[in-house]
Structure formats: C-alpha cells, structure tokens
Amino acid sequence: MPADSKNKTELRNLPSVDSILQTDTAKLVENKFGRDKTLNIVRTAIDRIRDVAASNGMQSKEAAIAEIERYLQRALSSESKHRIQRVINATGIVIHTNLGRSPLSEAAVASISAASSYCNLEYDLETGARGRRGRQAEKLLAEITGAEEALIVNNCAAAALLVLSTLAKAGEVIVSRGELVEIGGDFRIPDVLEQSGAKLKEIGTTNRTKLTDYERAISSETKLILRVHPSNYRITGFTETPELSDLAALAHKHDLPLFEDAGSGMLVDLAEFGLGDEPLIRSSIDDGADIVSFSGDKLMGGVQAGMIVGRKVLIQRLRKNPMYRALRVDKLAYAAIEATLSLFAQGTAFDEIPVMRMLSISDEDLKKRAVSFVEKASAAKSMKIEIIDGNSAIGGGAAPGVMLPTALIAIEHAKLSANEFASVLRSLEPPVITRLADDKLLIDLRTVAESDEEILLKSINDAA
Numbered sequence: 001m002p003a004d005s006k007n008k009t010e011l012r013n014l015p016s017v018d019s020i021l022q023t024d025t026a027k028l029v030e031n032k033f034g035r036d037k038t039l040n041i042v043r044t045a046i047d048r049i050r051d052v053a054a055s056n057g058m059q060s061k062e063a064a065i066a067e068i069e070r071y072l073q074r075a076l077s078s079e080s081k082h083r084i085q086r087v088i089n090a091t092g093i094v095i096h097t098n099l100g101r102s103p104l105s106e107a108a109v110a111s112i113s114a115a116s117s118y119c120n121l122e123y124d125l126e127t128g129a130r131g132r133r134g135r136q137a138e139k140l141l142a143e144i145t146g147a148e149e150a151l152i153v154n155n156c157a158a159a160a161l162l163v164l165s166t167l168a169k170a171g172e173v174i175v176s177r178g179e180l181v182e183i184g185g186d187f188r189i190p191d192v193l194e195q196s197g198a199k200l201k202e203i204g205t206t207n208r209t210k211l212t213d214y215e216r217a218i219s220s221e222t223k224l225i226l227r228v229h230p231s232n233y234r235i236t237g238f239t240e241t242p243e244l245s246d247l248a249a250l251a252h253k254h255d256l257p258l259f260e261d262a263g264s265g266m267l268v269d270l271a272e273f274g275l276g277d278e279p280l281i282r283s284s285i286d287d288g289a290d291i292v293s294f295s296g297d298k299l300m301g302g303v304q305a306g307m308i309v310g311r312k313v314l315i316q317r318l319r320k321n322p323m324y325r326a327l328r329v330d331k332l333a334y335a336a337i338e339a340t341l342s343l344f345a346q347g348t349a350f351d352e353i354p355v356m357r358m359l360s361i362s363d364e365d366l367k368k369r370a371v372s373f374v375e376k377a378s379a380a381k382s383m384k385i386e387i388i389d390g391n392s393a394i395g396g397g398a399a400p401g402v403m404l405p406t407a408l409i410a411i412e413h414a415k416l417s418a419n420e421f422a423s424v425l426r427s428l429e430p431p432v433i434t435r436l437a438d439d440k441l442l443i444d445l446r447t448v449a450e451s452d453e454e455i456l457l458k459s460i461n462d463a464a
C-alpha cells in the first residue's frame with residue numbers, strides 16, 4: 001500500500017469530535033467552560049494527535065481517546081489553578097504581596113457580605129435623601145488618626161497621585177534624594193511626580209539631607225514639601241534627615257503644605273514588635289504633617305485602599321478634583337475599611353485583625369504550636385521533621401530589616417526534593433505555600449490561622 005493511503009486508513013482511528021464530547025471528561029469540561037470553548041479545546045487536542053500521527057504513525061483509537069481525555073483533564077486543572085482562591089500561607093511573611101497582602105478580619109468579611117446586597121452607600125437612612133459615600137469610614141479614619149478630615153481612594157499610589165496633582169500641579173515639589181524610592185510594582189516617586197504634573201526638586205544626598213537643604217530649595221515655584229517613608233529599603237551608617245516636626249515648621253513658615261507618604265499605615269504603636277521605624281500616623285499628624293497617606297492593606301490589615309488624612313481645607317480640595325471620581329473605591333472596600341477601623345476604635349485590633357494578631361504572637365507561643373504540630377504529624381516517620389529557630393518577615397514593602405523570631409518546622413521528605421514537595425503542597429486544595437532553605441521545606445505557623453492548622457497537618461500527612 002502506498003504510504004499516504006496507509007496514513008488515510010490509520011487516520012480513521014482518529015476519534016471524531018462528537019465521540020469525544022460524549023466522554024465524562026468532556027462533559028466536565030463543557031460544564032465548566034461552555035460549548036464553544038470545549039469545542040475549541042477538543043479540536044486542538046485532536047489536531048495534536050493528528051500531528052503526532054503524521055510523524056510517528058497513528059495509535060489505536062482507544063489510546064487516542066485516552067490521550068485526548070488527559071489533555072482535557074489538564075485544561076481543567078490548569079483552569080482551577082489560575083482561578084483566584086484561598087491559599088494557606090505557611091511562609092511566615094505576614095503582609096505577603098503575592099498572596100494578597102492582608103487577610104481580612106471576620107468583621108470585615110461580614111461587612112463586605114452585607115454590603116454586597118443593596119446597601120446605603122450613598123443614602124442617608126435618617127432623612128431618606130442622598131448621603132455621602134464613605135462618610136462613616138472617613139469619619140472613623142479621622143478620629144483614629146487625630147486628623148481633621150479623611151479621604152479614601154483606590155490605593156496609596158492613587159493617594160499620592162491625587163495629592164500631588166491637586167496641590168502641586170505645575171509647581172515644584174521638594175524631595176530628599178534619600179527618598180526618591182521605588183516601592184515595587186512600579187511605584188516610583190519621580191514617575192508619580194511626573195504623572196501628577198508637578199516638577200521634582202531633588203535636594204541633599206542619598207544618605208544625608210539637612211533642614212537647610214530644604215530651606216535653600218524653597219522658591220516662588222515651590223508648591224509642596226514631600227516626605228516619603230522609604231518602606232522597603234534602609235540607608236544605614238552616616239545618615240541624616242530632619243525630624244518631621246522641624247520640616248513641618250519650615251513648610252508652615254513658608255505657607256507650604258507638608259505631605260508625608262507614610263506607606264505601611266501603622267495606626268497603633270508596634271515598636272515593641274520591632275516596627276519602631278514605621279511612622280505612627282497619629283504622630284505624623286501631631287508633628288504637623290498637613291496630609292499623610294498610607295495603604296489600607298498593609299499594617300492596617302484591611303483591603304487595598306489609599307488612606308488620606310490631614311487638614312480639612314486640603315482634603316476638601318482633593319475631594320473636588322475630578323480625578324478623585326476615577327480613584328474612589330467601591331462599596332465593598334468601604335464596608336471592609338469601616339469594619340476594620342471600628343476594631344481599632346474599639347481597641348480590639350490585636351485580637352481581631354489577623355495581621356495585628358500575627359505580628360504580636362510571641363516566639364514562645366509559636367514554639368508551643370510548632371511542638372504540638374510536630375507531635376501530631378504522623379507523617380514524621382517518612383520525613384525528617386524538626387523545629388529550628390528562625391525569623392518571620394513583615395513583608396509588603398514594610399520594615400525590611402525587621403526579623404520576628406519564630407519557630408520553623410523544617411521538613412525533609414524521604415523521596416521528594418524540597419522543591420518537589422513544595423510543588424505537591426501547592427497542588428492541594430487549599431494550596432499550601434511554604435518556604436525553602438537548604439533543601440528543606442520550612443513552615444512558619446505565624447501566618448497560619450489556628451483554625452487552619454488541622455488542614456495543614458492533614459496536607460503534610462497526606463503528602464508523606
């Protein structure tokens with residue numbers, strides 16, 4: 001038989017689209033993706049079999065169907081991996097940017113759930129007239145920080161953009177060279193300034209900037225003095241920067257506003273947990289900053305948002321800028337922020353906000369939890385499992401040098417490399433994200449909710 005007619009005979013073994021659509025796997029795929037996408041996937045799978053057959057010869061019909069079903073399975077599991085889903089953060093990095101920064105408090109979750117229905121977002125229940133959106137959240141924010149007024153936007157980057165374009169457009173903004181930082185995710189101070197239409201006036205040096213440097217730079221063009229908290233980066237050694245209160249006095253002497261981009265958003269003093277370098281928002285206001293901005297999902301433990309607090313006349317100007325309309329947050333964000341701020345106002349933040357709870361657990365308590373975890377890990381027989389001293393990290397671009405002492409559970413799998421073991425744990429439901437060091441898998445219970453320990457334990461034991 002000539003080669004191409006042999007091929008034709010063999011290609012009869014190629015399953016039809018219809019026959020594949022009858023398989024259980026294809027039905028699962030169709031349930032998930034709908035008819036059109038399923039047809040596309042099935043056709044692609046059949047084309048692949050045909051291509052392989054052209055060079056290697058055709059396999060049996062049954063083998064071809066089995067192969068196509070495996071292809072469909074992979075399409076399903078890849079879809080489920082890319083879907084946004086809850087994961088267990090066993091890395092010990094508290095504000096883990098890649099894992100969604102802050103886990104929310106139960107109160108915030110309940111508030112989001114309530115607001116997801118119709119809600120009084122812009123409706124005054126007393127008068128039945130239109131109300132101001134975000135009013136309660138902003139009122140709480142002002143009270144907690146001791147500011148005259150507050151405004152909430154989409155994130156801290158949006159806050160900086162709104163403040164600079166409202167207060168400094170077409171004028172000069174004075175910034176120390178030591179504060180021209182990049183905060184990750186493409187937030188670069190010089191670029192934000194450029195976008196806002198303000199001109200950057202850099203002063204001082206990378207490591208030292210004096211009050212007199214600021215004073216000399218002030219001219220009739222100056223619109224604002226900007227202080228940026230370097231967040232994810234520290235200069236140590238021979239350094240100098242003026243106190244915020246001195247900078248405020250200088251700004252006010254020249255009738256200029258002082259804007260501090262504080263970043264991490266510390267609402268209660270966390271110095272005893274190593275966070276003494278982070279600006280306490282209330283202190284910044286007390287020290288005379290006219291506007292302070294920070295993120296809602298870093299140390300505050302809420303959702304992505306840019307919190308702006310400061311003087312009433314300035315905040316009113318921000319609110320009137322048409323750009324605010326494009327940067328404002330939605331009802332779910334207000335709901336979460338309002339609930340989160342209420343916990344600070346009530347004084348229960350350390351008990352109820354996960355980020356605050358995780359930062360404040362002592363290493364003794366973590367050790368106790370680790371010991372009891374390891375005792376229950378029946379898997380320990382096929383794994384070398386031990387507890388070692390280590391550190392957790394704050395993460396989220398805050399407090400880079402701060403190490404929180406912790407007890408790490410270090411595991412060596414009998415058969416799998418640490419990398420392979422980590423990949424197995426990531427494939428579970430819910431996926432477990434771990435740390436790796438020296439070919440050991442490390443688990444830090446600091447960032448694992450106590451209610452999740454059972455699930456984590458089962459995951460480890462199952463993977464043994």
Ligand SMILES: *Cc1c(COP(=O)(O)O)cnc(C)c1O
Pocket residue numbers: 155156157158183187228229230231232261262263264294295296305306396397
């Ligand atoms: C994190 C951070 C930002 C960016 O905040 P987002 O809320 O992620 O936009 C801006 N400035 C400083 C100083 C920060 O630490």
